[in-house]
Amino acid sequence: MGIESIVDFSQESMEPERYLPAQDKILKGNPEQVIYQHYNSPCGQFGAGVWEGESGQWKVKFTEHEYCEIVQGVSVLRDGNGGAKTVRAGDRFVIPAGFEGTWEVLEHCRKIYVAFEQKS
Template sequence: MSISTIIDFAQVLTEAERYRPAAEKILSGDPDQLVYNHYASPCGQFAAGVWEGAVGHWKVSYTEHEYCEIVQGVSVLRDEAGEAKTLRAGDRFVIPAGFEGTWEVLEPCRKIYVMFEAASPTVDI
């Protein structure tokens, strides 16, 4: 494999995908979101890129493990019990698969993400 296969986030020109959480998950605001998925592995289990979120509050349910680095803005991540963690530029953390709660963007937020989704076990019949 050559050096040309390296994905440089500062130079890659990935088209943004715009989306919103499903209506039943939105708790407040209009959480418009953009994702620049700069890399997806051939097996589909690993991805990395940049996410941007507008002010809003919605329910989350993680099936993937996600490493995040907040590079701009302020968000609050809450678990189902209501315990909260405020996330600001410079914060780095991992959200494990199985986490359920809410994500609230207080100031427009931008994060670098790296996600791993475990393969579903195959069932022989």
């Protein structure tokens, strides 16, 4: 494998995938989302890209371990026990597989993510 196999996010031009969470998961707003999937491993367990979300709140259930770096905007993650974490540009964190709660975008949010889907 050579240097040409390195994925440079700034050099990649790709079609964005636009979507909304499933209707039964949306709690408020119209949280349109866009994903730029820059890399998927051949085994399908590892991926990386850029995600953007508009204002709104929806239920989440992570089946993957995800590293996030917020590069724009403000969001609030809430768990099922009432805990909350506000994340904004400059914040870096990992959401472990099994996290359940909500994601709320307060200001248009953009994140770089790296995700690993653990197989049983």
